[in-house]
Amino acid sequence: MEPADRPATPLQQASFVAVALFVGALTGVFGGLFHLAIDTIIEWPTWLAGRVEGWRQVAASAAVTTAAAVFAVFITRRFAPEASGSGVPEIEGAIAGIRHVRWERVLPVKFIAGIAAIGSGLVLGREGPTIHMGGSAALAACQMFRMRDVDRKALLAAGAGAGLACAFNAPLSAVLFVIEETRKQFPYTFRNYMGVFAAAITGTAVTQIISGERPDLPLSAGQAALASLPAFAILGIILGAVGVLFNRCILAMLDIAAAWQKRAPYLWPTLVGLLVGILLIVAPRTVTGGERVISQIAVQTPGAGVLLMLAGARLLTAVVSYSIGTPGGIFAPILSLATCIGLAFGVLAQTAFPEALAGMGVTPVSFGIVAMAALFSATVQAPAVGVVLLLELTSAYALVLPMLTACLTASLVAQWLGGRPIYGQMLDRTLARAGRGPAKGSDVGLAADPARATH
Template sequence: MSRSESKAWLILSMPLASFLSSSLQRLLRPKSLAIFEACLIGLISALAAVLLKQSIAWLENWQGSISGPLPIWLALPLMGILGGLLSGILIERLAPEASGSGIPQVKAALAYVPIALDLRVALVKLVSTTLALGSGLSLGRQGPTVQIGAALAAQSSRWIAPSPTYQRQLVAAGAAAGLAAGFNAPIAGVLFVIEELLQDLSDLTLGTAILAAFVGGVVSRLLGGRGLIPELNGIDTSFSLQEIPFLLILGAIAGVLGGLFCQGILASLAFYRNWFRPWALSWRMALAGGVTGIVLALLPPILRSSTESQDFLVVGNTTWQMVAIAFLARCFLILVAYGSGAPGGLFAPSLLLGSALGGLMEIAVQGFQHISGAHFFISSPTIYALTGMGAFFSAVTRGPITAIVIVFEMTADFNVVLPLMIGSVASYLVAERLFQGSIYKHLLELRGIHLEQKAPADQRWQTLTAADIMQRRVETLSSQMTIEEARQAFARSHHRGFPVVEAGKLVGILSQSDLGKAVQRQMAGHLPLSLIMSHRLVTVGPTDSLAHVLYLLNHYQVSRLPVTEGRKLIGIITRADIIRAESDQVSGETNPLGPKPEPSYVVYQTQAPATGQGRLLVPLSNPETADALLRLAATIAKQRHYELECLQVVLVPRHKAPSETPVDITASRYLMDHAVQQGQTWKIPVHTQVRVAHDVAQAVLETIKERHIDLLLMGWKGSTTTPGRIFGNAVDTAIRQAACDVILVKLSDRLKLHLPAGELLTRESAYDALLRLVTLNRWLVPTAGGPNAQYAITLMPALTSLSRKAEVRLCQVFPPSETAYDISTLETNAQFLRQQLASPVITIPLCAKSVSDAVIDMAQKDQCDVIVLGASREGLLQQVIQGNIPEAISHHCDCTVILVRKALA
């Protein structure tokens, strides 16, 4: 095929490629993918729940068959010890996250706490729960099915690789499917996720949870057989209004006992932790299995199996002594098993205890009627048992709605709804009064996880969408442009990529690398832009969450994302926009309404030969610091082969237009001419500008954009008195919005030229300033391995060239909570500097609660001349804004402080 035929084929194939790309995007939209995966998750979770149920039943039957020759008092403890030991070993060695109920782990994972949920956890939970419960430990399988479903969902979502937001929604769907399959109650599965785990009612979350729970419930009912409650055929479930006070009393008692039960769970965990601390998990579970076997051997045969006990208590027709024994024995066994760390839940045990409590209440009501001589209708024991189940479940989980629905779904009898509502709500109110918060909240707090403390920060970000942070003014290219016209557009702009539009609709993206490939292929400049642009569009919608935007930026390693409505381009998001939004959220700052300042106006400009590989901008305003800043800038520029761009900003009132306001620039021109002379001395190209503006920061940002600045070096007072500001008005805005690298310099007083009012720089004063600069001999560089700290390290060879005899101290501050210090980063940085410098480099690890206090103490103790800091990626980013470490250091140190920050985008 000839070259012309190849080009023709490219042109003809572009519409087909565009059609296939758009069709694939429509097919794989995140919402469609999430719904499909929700159905798959429901199926897998149901199969896992059925497998767990059948495995436990098989192991119980096998246990009964092999224990025939042995006496019951020996067989049950032996099986309990063996099952607990094997289950504990499995958890210890393969997945420690599989211990316990599993509900707290899922709750924490949905709150973005880093807790493992994957295929490994699911498999270990399945096998270990089978061993533990099949050997007799008195816990439920429904809690583990929630964790298994969530873990399987988390693993599958990673394979398909959606954003963190979708991963969270699919994990919630897996949890709902697990609970639905465990109880054959799909509605309860959805409600529990919403009421206890997620507290999220968004369309996608609710839709995926409903689909997964529906599939899980249907499959479990078809394959797994009956649920926790036996069929109520032939049992009268009606009740009279005269029984409402008794149901309220039942709910109140369940609330009290449920609250005490929760405290008992926590006390059991504390007991094992205090008395059996040296014991491994496997031995603690073996002990729990042995104790359980002994107690079960002493119980009547009908109370040894949880399933048989539940059927016996729901149907009723027994003595109060048997019901009381069932309640007390099961309560003791649950505390023994759960405190050991065995894998098993509290759902089924809570329902069993509730049914026993309801049975006792029904017997008490009959006794009251007999003693008082009153004649009124008394419901069947089943009504009281079911009401007690919902009430006790509500007291433990603090989910009254879930409690009502879960019992109703298992019975499918509308007659039980009103008693359930009365008992569950009364129980919830009493339990919350006596013991606030669900058992899962307190179990997480035992692990040091306080979800309520995380909520305010999370909520700030959950409310942000792409529309909140996008730039609405977007520079675009037309698909009809030629390659040569696109090349000229790149030459005029500092952008590294452009959206390509056709009739207002996004059709592609053109990057500098695309142009580079066109040059390599020697494509003619008159060919259409559509031949070289990328048709693989990664876009977001205006309502997409910030978490989704962050995921796409990271996953596809792009620096900007077009925002589209349909295919219409309505904005663009860069990494700089996200950093700015974060800063505004943390500081409480918002974009002001009303008219914005007019663009600055250039009134004086000089140009030098453009021979450098980049440009360094130095805004000059204070003659006292001008020479020191110029010297620092020149040192960095010389090392990097940059040109210097010097800027002086003349401010005018807001009611005057910068382009129409006459100003006196005599002093400004003198300062710029002085910078040019210094550049000639240093043999560095120096460009100058004098701008008239309403705002210094705005003029700096406009200069960065127009002059393609790579590095901004600004003076910094070291502190600010303006409320809500960190470094000062101009510096805050520049460091937050400048897309280039930024260096802030707070000069020591001994480096400043204290000139009389109105006096300008002279050659002698400049010489004095240079002499003072060479006193910068002792350098202190705190480092923690972040990108900005590494950037500070790379600047050190240039900066230390200002010293006659440089000494560099590299330090790293470790919190007291760390028992072992990892100084590998510290040593790596020191090795790099020793290769670059002919000066001693000392490494110093420090232990302190406060980074700023440690750095200040060291700087004062060693009489350091300069402190070089890398801005935290999180603190203009959150840490620096809230703690303002640079300001604290500069305020308490007389030395020069240099703060560096890499480009935002």
Template sequence: MERDMKLAEQFAKKNDGPFLSTFGLALLVGLIAGSLGAAFHYFLDQALAVHTAIAANFADQVAAQVAIAALFGAAMAGVAFMLVRVVAPEAAGSGIQEIEGAMAGLRPVRAIRVLLVKFIGGILGIGAGLVLGREGPTVHMGGCIGKMVGESAKASPGTMNTLLAAGAAAGLSAAFGAPFASILFVMEEMRGRFNYSFVSIHAVAIASLTAKVMDDQVFGVGPLLPIQLKISMAEIVLFPAEVFRFIPFFIGLGILIGLCGVAFNATLMACLRYLDRFSMRTMSLITITLGGISGALVLMAPGCVGGGDKLVQAVFSDHHAELRVLLALFLVRGAMTFLSYGSGLPGGIFAPMLAIGAIVGMGFGTVSHLVLPDLEMPAGAFALAAMAGLFAATVRAPLTGIVLVAELTASFELLAPLVITCVISSITAQALNCEPIYDSLLERTLRRQAKMEEAAQEESELQHDAINA
């Protein structure tokens, strides 16, 4: 025992400096990522306010409202598209797969370029009304900050891996105001690339919590879902212990959501494969058109576009949603989600995914009440469980899904059904051999990278042969 104590003391002395310096770097990453996330949210809100201003200035001219909003949306989407394609193509989409690729040493991180494009392009693309989540840009920007801080400190490869993960967690925490879910996300989703250790996980926790404080307490931005939803949880679940009577319902919901997760991943990847066939010019026209449609829909049918936070609020406020309305929202938002992400503009799929889950869960609850009119469990409880379950099925991170929704909505009374739904949905997706979405996206990125390198090599060989000839 005494020998073990001495060895422990020697180890502590040997590593005291390095791990304290890593914690200091993680704190800096959290401070910068939280501040940048707050700035991103602020300017994004200003961009979205353009549509409100259009509606106010042309209150009596509906046609003019829609036309101007469509023009603004098309212009914003077009500029964002060109920024991505010309300056930093890796800034397209979520960026989570880019950070995971960098952690594995498979992808470079051009931090400054990506930061600029992700910040400006994300504001323009999401502000245009496309169905993209604001968490994608903040996670990618957080990872870039981790890279920059690590390079400035001349960090070792192991520390760089930690700082990349810490930056991603800080970005997710700034987006959702859910620091614990952000830590779990690194542990679950990034487990194959994250060098887990005492130092690394504590550094991730420091960055995540710091970003939450900066975004929420210092700048007062707040989480993605407003606090009113948290207050309404007391109305949704009057007697927490009663949820155990409805376990069979949540098992059925888990299977349904698992199937939805499989369909979500397959459809998204099929959409990306199809759109990859088009030239840059054709894709620019598609993106501009999509921006125009989204801009018009922001005024005509706001629930069909945007990240989905307001839609989730509306779903929970309407305890007797009509099935036809839910079906229309599901179809339109699903199509817009796949097209928006396929356009290549900066933006994530977390928030759109949660919105789709809420719609499916509310539909499940509504049907359950129609079949069993005396059912006491509110439809909103099924919507909450479905939000977490769809995340678990698509990302294959059930613990993160459980804690994310619980943190977002303060629905800790529903932990049991959340766990059941997430576990069943994740098992269902795994049983159907559905690959986690970010693994699929990273594989796609690496295939495209290999093709570009092969084409560059062939061009170089042709030029060499031409010179020798």
């Protein structure tokens, strides 16, 4: 490859993009198989319901989720502690040169333990594992093709972006995610930027070949007149505060789980597994990643009180599920939580001002869709990613202005309340536990002790 102080020749650019295409394809293989396995396994409660009933069904469900949670925690702690949680902070730290990605361990552990945890019904998203696996696949390709360190950093980011593209069938969001979320670490050049494009393309394509094409959330949103923007701004204010609350609850629960781990290493995962297993039978909408929950409540639109109770329950189950330390992300739980709040806001607004909202073409589902982008912006503080991700997921292009409005107010309110990006806080927490501060100028994979547990 070319020296760092010279522009790349066309041949060098082509060779780099070719490697990025390979990274995306490899990520697509892992991502596609990951989604296919989860989509198959997550049907087990239905299978169980056809064979046992009553308290036996509840007991069997609790046993399954507990066993899966403990198994996922065990192999994560035993073989790759850094594979716990989302994986996005690990990727950001690796690009910055302050974390180590042991791809040989992370890939199989993230894949197997992630399927067990998410497939069991825990309130976790698929995007964290696929992002981490994408970065790991990139490092595997770098070793295969003997890429230098500066190229490894760029390909690491490209692989992570491909992982997000796999998770949501959203290649444009993947490119923006690298730009917005890793803006402080990503080595920007035209060639590196094109590498991110290339990995997102092949990652999405290969995933679709394996697990099928799907707009993940095909919701009917209708139109939204300009006069409705103040209502969406108010929704953004509410979700800005909710985003700060969500982040603080996640970090607080991680501290509680760490304290329990010192006293009884597997008691907390056992209790969470029991809780989730019981809820899978008695209140199924309060658990699982939430993609199906979003579709169900958007179609049925329960009352505002029911939606707010569901939001509170999903907030609790999301933070406790994430705290046990299995592989799993927070994007999907954030989106389902936001949908509950947005729909409740829409139902209340429709009750208070039925004629006004009808005249502006706004429905509760419109608020639910916009709420997903706004809460994502408040927690991750990547508003452009939030807007584009929801447009790719829902095809609700008529809601661009409401989304921008809500994301603006949510992001501002979150900052004014002292909120910080959740992944940055997680990375700081990891470094503090490892007894290290941010390192400058380190190479990927050389700066941090991978054996320390992370989230």
